[in-house]
Amino acid sequence: MSVPSDIAAARxxxxxxxxxxxxxxxxxxxxxxxxxxxxxxxxxxxEAMLATGQRIFGENRVQEAEGRWTERRAKFADLSLRxxxxxQTNKAADAVAFFDVIESLDRPKLAAALADAAQKQGxxxxxxxxxxxxxxxxxxxxxxLEADAFIKAARETxxxxxxxxxxxxxxxxxxxxxxxxxxxxxxxNGLPILSMGMSDDFETAIRFGATHVRVGSALFGARN
Ligand SMILES: *Cc1c(COP(=O)(O)O)cnc(C)c1O
Numbered sequence: 001m002s003v004p005s006d007i008a009a010a011r012x013x014x015x016x017x018x019x020x021x022x023x024x025x026x027x028x029x030x031x032x033x034x035x036x037x038x039x040x041x042x043x044x045x046x047e048a049m050l051a052t053g054q055r056i057f058g059e060n061r062v063q064e065a066e067g068r069w070t071e072r073r074a075k076f077a078d079l080s081l082r083x084x085x086x087x088q089t090n091k092a093a094d095a096v097a098f099f100d101v102i103e104s105l106d107r108p109k110l111a112a113a114l115a116d117a118a119q120k121q122g123x124x125x126x127x128x129x130x131x132x133x134x135x136x137x138x139x140x141x142x143x144x145l146e147a148d149a150f151i152k153a154a155r156e157t158x159x160x161x162x163x164x165x166x167x168x169x170x171x172x173x174x175x176x177x178x179x180x181x182x183x184x185x186x187x188x189n190g191l192p193i194l195s196m197g198m199s200d201d202f203e204t205a206i207r208f209g210a211t212h213v214r215v216g217s218a219l220f221g222a223r224n
Contacts, residue, residue, distance in 0.1 A: 007045055007048035007219070007220065008051070008052045010219050010220070010221075011036075011049065011052050011054060013218075014034065014202075015034065017203060018034060018203075018206065018213065021202070021206040021207065022206055024207065025207050031211060032206055032213060033211060034054070034213060035056050035195070035213065036049055036056065036215065036216075036219050036220070037198075037214050037215060037216030037219075038057045038058065038059060038068065038216075038220065039058070039064065039085070039216065039223065040223040040224050041216075041220045041221075041223060041224075042224070043068075046068065046220075049219065049220065050076065055076065055080060056079075056080045056082065057079070057082065058081075058082045058084040058103075058214050058216075059082070059083060059084065059085070060083075060084060060085030061085055062091045062094050062098065065081060065098065065099070066098055069081055069098075080100045080101070081098070081099050081100050081101075082099065082101040082102075082214075083099045083101070083102045083103060083125075084195075084214055085104060086106075086140040087102065087110060089110055092110060092117050093116075093120070093121070095117075095125070096114060096117040096118055096121055096123065096124065096125060097117075097121055097123075099125045100126065101126045101128065102114070102125045102126075102128070103128040103130060103166040103195050104130045104140060105127050105129050105130065105160070106130045106131075106140050106141050106142045107150075108150070111150075111154050111157075111158040114127065114158070114160060115158040118160070124160065124161055126161055126163050127154070127160045127161055127163065128163065128193060129150065129151055129154060129162060129165050129166070130142065130165070130166045130167065130168075131144055131147050131165055131166070131167050131181075131185060132144070132167075133169060133181050133182055134170035134173060134178060139170075141167065141168075144181060144185065147185050147189075148185070148189060151191070152189075162191065163192065164195065164212075165185060165186045165193070165194060166182075166194075166196065167179070167195075167196050168198070169196075169201070175197075175201045175204055175205070176204050176207075178196075179197070179205050179207075179208035179209075179210070180208050182194060182196055182208075186209075192211070193211050193212065194210050194211050195211070196208070196210045196212075196213070197213040197215075198213070198214055198216065199216060199217045199218035199219075
């Protein structure tokens with residue numbers, strides 16, 4: 001099979017699995033948004049994905065995303081680009097200028113930089129706060145016990161448009177308890193958006209209330 005039909009078939013299969021998982025939980029399939037994670041994927045696969053009508057993409061790095069999407073953005077006015085990787089404070093202004101959604105806010109210094117950039121640029125992406133549900137040292141995200149206070153500060157002290165939470169469970173653990181924890185923190189803070197679930201666990205995430213699933217390899221194939 002050529003790459004384009006592979007990609008179209010892969011997307012149809014993922015959308016079907018999303019709909020089935022939604023159905024099992026008594027949820028409407030439209031209540032779950034598919035973010036196609038295009039980081040490190042070759043151009044022909046990205047073009048094939050655009051040809052299927054997919055318009056919501058996730059990228060891990062600001063510069064890589066700018067390189068891939070700046071020209072395509074002029075062609076596809078309805079593109080929505082989501083930063084899902086860790087963000088350095090010195091890239092905050094670039095991220096504010098470029099992305100529609102930033103999913104990886106996780107510390108006060110970055111909140112201050114995003115707020116400053118948003119004010120200077122007169123625009124602000126929608127913001128999600130990343131929670132390090134597994135409290136892994138090497139992983140980005142605010143610790144669960146600090147999440148409530150940080151969410152409040154991001155909204156009230158920094159005035160950021162925080163709409164929800166994001167997490168990446170530890171690779172070697174059952175993800176369900178991490179999704180449940182994220183959903184609980186979101187609910188008690190009145191946050192409607194839950195970005196959780198990747199290729200290997202998005203059905204479980206949907207069962208625990210995911211509104212956005214971030215799927216890479218199941219859509220595009222393995223990354224380089
Ligand atoms: C790479 C990545 C994904 C996609 O992972 P797959 O397992 O390929 O679906 C999702 N979320 C984040 C934050 C990522 O870095």
